[in-house]
Every structure is written in C-alpha cells, then in structure tokens.
Amino acid sequence: MRMFDIVLTVIIELARIFITLEYFRIFLDCESRFKEMLAGLLxxxxxxxxxxxxSNNYINTLSTIAGIIIISLVYEGKIRSKLLLSILCYSIMVALDFIVYMVTAVNIVTEQYQVVAAFVSVLFFYIVIMMLRLGFRKKLKSEFMGQWYILFIVSIMSVCTLFAVYKESGLSSYGILFMSTSVLILNLMLYVFYSNMLDRYIFMQENENLKQQMHYYDAQMKTNIENDKKIRAIRHDMKHHIREINSLAEAGKLYELKKYSDELMGDINGSETVFNTGNITLDGIFNYYNGKFKDKCIETDINVVVPENMGISAMDINIIMGNLxxxxxxxxxxxxxSYIKVNVKYNGNMLYIYVSNTFDGKVEEENGNIVSLKGKEHGYGLENINxxxxxxxxxxxxEHSDKRFVVSVIMYIIN
Structure with missing residues (x-):
C-alpha cells in the first residue's frame, strides 16, 4: 500500500474516532478521560x-463496529443502551458515506475525488454530531448557544471549499490531502474551543448556584446558633423565672404575672426557627427569604409540607425555589x-410548588415566553426552573392577571 493511502487512512480514522468520542459524550458520562483516550486509541x-x-470490506465493517463498541464500553450506562448507541453511530456513518457517494457520483472517480469525498463524509459526520449535541443541550440555554450556528456555517463553507479545491486544476493528490486535512483540523479546533467555552460557562452557572446554596445554609446555621444561645440562656435562668412567677402568683399580682409570662413567651417564640420542615435545604431557603419579606413588610402565606428526603438534589431545589x-x-x-403566597407539597412521589405574588402588571413576552424586564442577562430564571x-x-x-403573577411547578420523583 502506498504511503499516500496510509496517511489518508490515518487522518480520516483519527477524525472519525474523535467525533465518535464526542458522540458518546452527548448521551453518556465517563468518569475518566484517560479511559476515553485509551478506548479511542484501541x-x-x-x-x-x-x-x-x-483491506477486506467485510473485515473493515466488522472492525469499525467493534471499534465503536470498544469506545462505548468505557462510558456509564446499561449495555443495551451502549449497543443501541453504537449501532446508531455506525448507521449514521454508513448513511453519510452513501449520501456523499450519491451526491457526487456524477464526478469522475479520480484519486483527488476520493480524497475530497472521504473528507466531506467526515465533515458531514461532524455536522450531524454538532446537531445532536445542540439538540441535547438546548435545555441548557445560554448566551453561548447561538454560536453553534457559526460552527455550522464554517463547516458548510468547508465542504464547499473542498469541492472548489477539487475542481481546481493543477493540484496534486498530496496538495488536496493537505488542504483537506487543514480544513478538517480547523473545524475540529473550533468545535473543541466552543465546547470548552460552553462547559466552562455551565460550570460557572453551577458554581454560582452552589454559592447561593451555601449562602442559604450559612444563614440557616447562624440562625440556629443564635436560637441555641437564646434557648440555653432561658434554660439557665429558668429557676429564676419560676421563682418570680411563684412570687407574683402568691402575691396575687395577676397583671404583673401576665406581663412577665408574655415577655418570657416572647423570648421563647423569638428563639424558634420559623421553618423547620426537616428538609435542611428548604428550611434554609425559606428562613432566609422570610427575613427579606419581613424587612420589606411583605405579607406572606407560606405552607410547606415535605419529607426530610424528597429524592431531589439540593442544587435543583435551590435553583427552583431561589428563582421563584x-x-x-x-x-x-x-x-x-404586597403579598406572597407559597405552597410546597409532596404527595405520592409528586412535588407541587405554587408561588403567587402581587406585581405591577407589566409583562413582556417574546415568542410566547416571558422575558425579564431587567434585561437579557436576567432572563434565565424561568428557563432554569423549566x-x-x-x-x-x-x-x-x-399565569398572570393585572395584579397577580402565579407560577406552578410539578415534578415527579422516582426513588
């Protein structure tokens, strides 16, 4: 086999392996990048x-399928899911090769054409994986998501460039191979750069959510510590309180007795945590916001009936309740x-959240979705909840009327 064929095969297979790894990352998680790279190398x-x-067609087909399955095995998940994803991946490859052959069949099959067709097939595979990744991550809407279309435009222009290069007379097979490899590397580098930027942005969002969650926990712990100090002080002085109550009762001073007992009850009530559902995440959130509502004299009606463990991650609860x-x-x-009503109920593995509040009646909608009046940078709250x-x-x-804005959320928990 000529050196040219060896170089072409190595480049094409490396690109296919890289894109295949990206394909499985869309659907499955892997705990080790080293295992991914090792499976890709094998x-x-x-x-x-x-x-x-x-160099036998049947052997090549079996080796390609086996290679895809080897890659799938390093990811987490059921074997059945991995096999189905492997078959789908190979089907995509075969379908794209067939499409490229049918579309370009009118051309004279030359060595230069075969090089271009091979790279175009890989580029189409890359485009399909980008589309799958975009569809899968559409729920993670961010300002970066629109940049996917730049990658699509670049990849389509790359396909057109390869055909233009092929039509250019005077270029040798090695010249076309060099141009095609350069175009493919450029596309893959842009993909890696954008993917890393998106992952970084998502990490930053999750980090901010964790900071907010820790803020709630910190506020809850400070409240608990302060209340514990009050309870200890009351316990320490309890004998003095009892002696004073007895003295007032024996003297028949009912007015002073009632006044003293009211003051004592006030201290006891003041040392109680407002929300104590047993779920530390919700307790922290509601106790924190209850303080904010009181500071602004907002009338509230809050009812929370949940178990200690609902089967929902603390971060997810934080995102939903914090935004609401x-x-x-x-x-x-x-x-x-001003008035805010909140109902949170857990019943039969279903969590129901209802938040209603007064507002000024100003609502802006775009494509049927509520848009924040504070600007685009604040418009992700409801999207994150959804x-x-x-x-x-x-x-x-x-739902909303002239004076009331209502958000209802239902989630189903499978333990």
Whole structure:
C-alpha cells in the first residue's frame, strides 16, 4: 500500500474516532478521560490496522463496529443502551458515506475525488454530531448557544471549499490531502474551543448556584446558633423565672404575672426557627427569604409540607425555589399591599410548588415566553426552573392577571 493511502487512512480514522468520542459524550458520562483516550486509541489501532493490513470490506465493517463498541464500553450506562448507541453511530456513518457517494457520483472517480469525498463524509459526520449535541443541550440555554450556528456555517463553507479545491486544476493528490486535512483540523479546533467555552460557562452557572446554596445554609446555621444561645440562656435562668412567677402568683399580682409570662413567651417564640420542615435545604431557603419579606413588610402565606428526603438534589431545589422566591420578592416590592403566597407539597412521589405574588402588571413576552424586564442577562430564571422541572418529568405553568403573577411547578420523583 502506498504511503499516500496510509496517511489518508490515518487522518480520516483519527477524525472519525474523535467525533465518535464526542458522540458518546452527548448521551453518556465517563468518569475518566484517560479511559476515553485509551478506548479511542484501541479503536483507532483496530480499524486502521484492519484497513491497512487486511483491506477486506467485510473485515473493515466488522472492525469499525467493534471499534465503536470498544469506545462505548468505557462510558456509564446499561449495555443495551451502549449497543443501541453504537449501532446508531455506525448507521449514521454508513448513511453519510452513501449520501456523499450519491451526491457526487456524477464526478469522475479520480484519486483527488476520493480524497475530497472521504473528507466531506467526515465533515458531514461532524455536522450531524454538532446537531445532536445542540439538540441535547438546548435545555441548557445560554448566551453561548447561538454560536453553534457559526460552527455550522464554517463547516458548510468547508465542504464547499473542498469541492472548489477539487475542481481546481493543477493540484496534486498530496496538495488536496493537505488542504483537506487543514480544513478538517480547523473545524475540529473550533468545535473543541466552543465546547470548552460552553462547559466552562455551565460550570460557572453551577458554581454560582452552589454559592447561593451555601449562602442559604450559612444563614440557616447562624440562625440556629443564635436560637441555641437564646434557648440555653432561658434554660439557665429558668429557676429564676419560676421563682418570680411563684412570687407574683402568691402575691396575687395577676397583671404583673401576665406581663412577665408574655415577655418570657416572647423570648421563647423569638428563639424558634420559623421553618423547620426537616428538609435542611428548604428550611434554609425559606428562613432566609422570610427575613427579606419581613424587612420589606411583605405579607406572606407560606405552607410547606415535605419529607426530610424528597429524592431531589439540593442544587435543583435551590435553583427552583431561589428563582421563584427571588422573582416573587422583586415583583412584590414594586406595589403597595404586597403579598406572597407559597405552597410546597409532596404527595405520592409528586412535588407541587405554587408561588403567587402581587406585581405591577407589566409583562413582556417574546415568542410566547416571558422575558425579564431587567434585561437579557436576567432572563434565565424561568428557563432554569423549566429545565429542572423537565429533568424530573414535570412542567412549569405561568399565569398572570393585572395584579397577580402565579407560577406552578410539578415534578415527579422516582426513588
């Protein structure tokens, strides 16, 4: 086999392996990048070795399928899911090769054409994986998502460039191979750069959510510590309180007795945590926001009936309740006679959240979706709530009148 064929095979197979790894990352998680790279290397050696040494169509097909399955095995999940994803991946490859052949069949089959067709097929595989990744991550809407279309435009222009290069007379097979490899590397580098930027942005969002969650926990712990100090002080002085109560009772001073007992009850009530459902995440959130509502004299009606462990991650609860109560607070303070009503109930593996608040009646909608009046950078609250609800097979419902804004969320928990 000529050196040219070996170089072409190595480049094409490396690109296919890289894109295949990205394909499985869309659907499955892997705890180790080293295992991913090792599986990719084994798949590359298997497929490339069979093609260069044996060069039999049936053997090449089996080695390609085996290589895809080897890659799938390092990811988490059921074997059945991995096999189905492997078959789908190979089907996509075969379908794209067939499409490229049918579309370009009118051309004279030359060595230059075969090079271009091979790279175009890989580019189409890359485009399909980008589309799958975009569809899968659409729920993670962010300002970066629109940049996917730049990658699509670049990849389509790359296909057109390759055909233009092929039509250019005077270029040797090695010249076309060099141009095609450069175009492919450029596309893959842009993909890696953008993918890393998106992952970084998502990490930053999750980090901010964790900071907010820790803020709630910190506020709850400070409240608990302060209340514990009050309880200890009351216990320490309890004998003095009892002696004083007895003295007032014996003296028949009922007015002074009632006044003293009321003051003592006030201290006891003041040392109690407002919300003590047993779920530390919700307790922290509601106790924190209850303080904010009181500071602005917002009338509240909050009912929470949940078990200690609901089967929902603390971060997801934080995202939903934090955004809902933030929005309710910011809307309620804009009007007189502000009022917020919250119902959180867990029943039969279903979590129901209802938040209603007064507001000034100003609502802006875009494509049927509520848009924040504070600007685009603040418009992700309801989207994040909806994303979490869909994660648990639920949904979000938004209603509003001239004076009342209502958000209802339902989630289904499978333990």
């Amino acid at each position: 798949a590359f050696l298997l497929t490339t070795g069979c093609f260069l040494i044996i 109560l933030d929005n309710a607070y910011e809307n309620a303070i804009k009007v007189k006679d 994303r979490i609800a869909e994660k648990y097979g639920g949904n979000i419902k938004i």
